[in-house]
Amino acid sequence: MKVTSIDVHVLKNIFDAVQIPDQAGMRELTISSVLVEVHTDEGLSGLGESFCRHLAETHALAASVKALGAKLIGKDPRQVVRRWHELYVDAKRTGGYGALSAFDEALWDIKGKAANQPVYQLLGGDSSPVRPYATFPIHRSVQQLAEDAAWLREHGFERMKITVGSDLRQDEANIRYLQENLPDGFQFAIDANTTYTFRDAYRIGSIASEAGCMWFEEPVEHLNIRANAELNNRLSVPIAGYQTYNTHYAALPLLEANALDVYQPSLDYVGGITAAMRIGALVEAFGKAHVPHTMGPIVNFVASLHVAVADRNCHLIEHPVLSRDLSNPGQFHAGKYMANVTDIAVRPDGTIAPPEGPGLGIELDRAALQAATAEMFTVTG
Numbered sequence: 001m002k003v004t005s006i007d008v009h010v011l012k013n014i015f016d017a018v019q020i021p022d023q024a025g026m027r028e029l030t031i032s033s034v035l036v037e038v039h040t041d042e043g044l045s046g047l048g049e050s051f052c053r054h055l056a057e058t059h060a061l062a063a064s065v066k067a068l069g070a071k072l073i074g075k076d077p078r079q080v081v082r083r084w085h086e087l088y089v090d091a092k093r094t095g096g097y098g099a100l101s102a103f104d105e106a107l108w109d110i111k112g113k114a115a116n117q118p119v120y121q122l123l124g125g126d127s128s129p130v131r132p133y134a135t136f137p138i139h140r141s142v143q144q145l146a147e148d149a150a151w152l153r154e155h156g157f158e159r160m161k162i163t164v165g166s167d168l169r170q171d172e173a174n175i176r177y178l179q180e181n182l183p184d185g186f187q188f189a190i191d192a193n194t195t196y197t198f199r200d201a202y203r204i205g206s207i208a209s210e211a212g213c214m215w216f217e218e219p220v221e222h223l224n225i226r227a228n229a230e231l232n233n234r235l236s237v238p239i240a241g242y243q244t245y246n247t248h249y250a251a252l253p254l255l256e257a258n259a260l261d262v263y264q265p266s267l268d269y270v271g272g273i274t275a276a277m278r279i280g281a282l283v284e285a286f287g288k289a290h291v292p293h294t295m296g297p298i299v300n301f302v303a304s305l306h307v308a309v310a311d312r313n314c315h316l317i318e319h320p321v322l323s324r325d326l327s328n329p330g331q332f333h334a335g336k337y338m339a340n341v342t343d344i345a346v347r348p349d350g351t352i353a354p355p356e357g358p359g360l361g362i363e364l365d366r367a368a369l370q371a372a373t374a375e376m377f378t379v380t381g
């Protein structure tokens with residue numbers, strides 16, 4: 001089997017921008033993805049996806065996809081690991097990790113379709129139930145968030161994550177308020193998106209420890225391994241991160257330093273399914289947790305679901321809830337171009353699973369895809 005061509009769909013912003021705090025102040029977040037469709041001479045095609053925060057940046061990602069994609073033409077897509085390393089040596093120099101990730105997902109999709117098996121079966125099979133936690137990046141008062149938790153529980157969620165990092169005193173008050181006012185047994189995590197100084201992170205982390213938070217995500221600059229390790233060693237709240245790291249190699253110094261207790265690879269950026277499974281193996285050996293970061297589009301979310309159910313050490317997955325106006329927050333909505341989207345809805349028992357069809361199991365809604373497309377081109381070599 002050989003790759004013959006790759007259709008590259010550059011998609012418009014998937015939802016209205018939401019505001020989150022980061023190191024540069026308040027940042028507008030949206031999702032604009034590049035969907036790749038890798039075609040073969042045997043009639044099978046595979047889907048993969050990466051994204052940027054804005055359409056303008058996504059055009060740059062598409063250029064990287066075009067350059068890396070040319071290297072796949074004429075190659076066997078079923079040799080996923082060999083292809084991964086061929087693309088990785090280029091990504092190391094060009095920074096094309098988004099492209100590497102999208103292609104890795106697409107090659108696994110083809111491999112699954114060729115074997116007539118869902119990808120998670122090829123990764124070792126279903127090993128343990130996976131539950132979603134809701135990420136609420138939208139601006140809500142803490143009183144509203146406590147009410148939202150009841151709404152989420154009605155739809156199968158028992159956990160949520162909130163953003164902190166814009167106002168230290170407000171963050172302290174919010175954590176204490178949620179500790180007292182969330183529905184019984186409903187858990188929450190906090191995410192600072194690398195905004196705090198070490199001292200402020202320690203202060204918030206102490207309160208988060210008292211409040212029994214699930215984890216404290218990206219408290220300080222993610223590349224400051226020593227500061228993350230210090231927090232992780234001194235606080236009882238687990239420190240979480242990894243969303244902007246690439247590949248499994250980056251996990252080693254973090255594990256050796258005991259910098260994180262929760263590893264959150266973004267499949268769309270870390271190096272796809274191949275990298276995430278390797279991270280899962282490393283993390284399990286060190287007794288740490290694996291919780292995929294999925295703030296992003298839908299094909300990438302489905303790929304993450306396959307990894308999550310196949311990794312026996314992965315029990316939770318992020319589930320972005322980007323609007324309070326959704327009729328069902330358990331129905332993934334960042335991407336209207338998946339026809340069988342109901343297959344990945346949160347179930348009444350609070351678990352979530354990938355589709356059972358071969359490969360990633362995604363059926364495209366072509367009309368919706370066309371409506372979402374800002375630009376489309378084909379790579380042929």
Ligand SMILES: [Mg+2]
Binds near residue numbers: 191193243
């Ligand atoms: Mg985060």
